[in-house]
Structures are given as structure tokens and as C-alpha cells.
Amino acid sequence: MKRTSLEGAGCPIARSLDVIGDWWSMLIIRDAFLGARRFGEFQKSLGLAKNILAVRLRALVDDGILKTAPASDGSAYQEYVLTPKGRGVFPVLVALRQWSEEFDDSPEEIATTLVDREKGRPVRKLELRSQDGRLLAGGDTMLKPNPKVRIKPPRSG
Numbered sequence: 001m002k003r004t005s006l007e008g009a010g011c012p013i014a015r016s017l018d019v020i021g022d023w024w025s026m027l028i029i030r031d032a033f034l035g036a037r038r039f040g041e042f043q044k045s046l047g048l049a050k051n052i053l054a055v056r057l058r059a060l061v062d063d064g065i066l067k068t069a070p071a072s073d074g075s076a077y078q079e080y081v082l083t084p085k086g087r088g089v090f091p092v093l094v095a096l097r098q099w100s101e102e103f104d105d106s107p108e109e110i111a112t113t114l115v116d117r118e119k120g121r122p123v124r125k126l127e128l129r130s131q132d133g134r135l136l137a138g139g140d141t142m143l144k145p146n147p148k149v150r151i152k153p154p155r156s157g
Contacts, residue, residue, distance in 0.1 A: 019063045020089060024048060024056045026096070029065060029082070029089050037079035038071070065089070095126050 020026055024046070028036075031045050043053055057080060060066040065086040071077040097114060101107055114123045128136045 016092075020065065020092075022056075024052065025060060025065075026089075026093070028053075028056055028060060029086060030093055032066065032080060032082050032086065033090065033093065037081065038077055039080075042080070060086070091126065094123070098125055 020029065027046055028042055031042055036042050036045055039050075039053065039057070042048070042057070043050060046053070048056075057066065061068060061080070063085075064083055066080045067083050068078045069081050071079050094114065101110060104110065115121055116123060128141075130136055130140075134140075
């Protein structure tokens, strides 16, 4: 079954999910942050069928999240490397991790802690702040129409 594309949606969350919204893609991106570079490394870490992994990797390359590069060891292999767009997913991964750490039914089973590499201390919880520095919750925000976007009228049949 082919899923509906959200590429042209007016909602930025829907557009993001169109690119990185399936769990395998997010786990591939996570593994790339953790140092995986080669097809076999992703396959071993995720236990994902090779055909599904190949499709996901190709999609992430096509969407500009990953790029292929010659293997750093000079071998004939290619490596998958995060692009700036792919590295931009890091705060999303941290937010998902922190949400799970807070609301998971068994947080004591979470095997790792995210720490600052330099100091070795746990990373503070992400916060949403206004331009003047105030801490914001969902009720403190709203959506405004973008004056640069012209809403297309619905087609009549």
C-alpha cells in the first residue's frame, strides 16, 4: 500500500513527517549520529531486512538527509554521511528521547543517558523559549497565517 505524500502540505509538521516520519528512517538517522556509515553497519544495528534498508537509505539520500561518499578507509565501499539537513534532525531526536525518558512506562529500562561529551554530564531538557527568553508551553503559542503564502481555493468538480 502506497502512503499519501504530505510533501505539499501547508503544515510544516506534515512536511517533515513526509521526509523523516517513519521509524526506520529516524533510527537510521540516529545510527548515523552514533557513527554508522556503511550499509552493513546499519543492517547489523537495526536488524532490518536488506531490501527495506536499501529503500530507506535511498529515500534519505534523495531527500538530502544523507549523502554517499567514498569509504574513508580507501576501500571500494561507499559510506552514508549526514548532510547539514540531516544533522538538523538532532534536536528532534533529542526531543523524542527526552519525551520517552519522561513518559515511558519503564524508564528504568532505558539503556543509555545522553551526556555532554566534554563534561560527561546529562544534557538538560530541551526548552521552548520566546524571543525575549520566556519559557513557553503549548498554550502560550498560536499559529498565524504566513502573509507570503496565498491559500489556493478548493477545486470545484
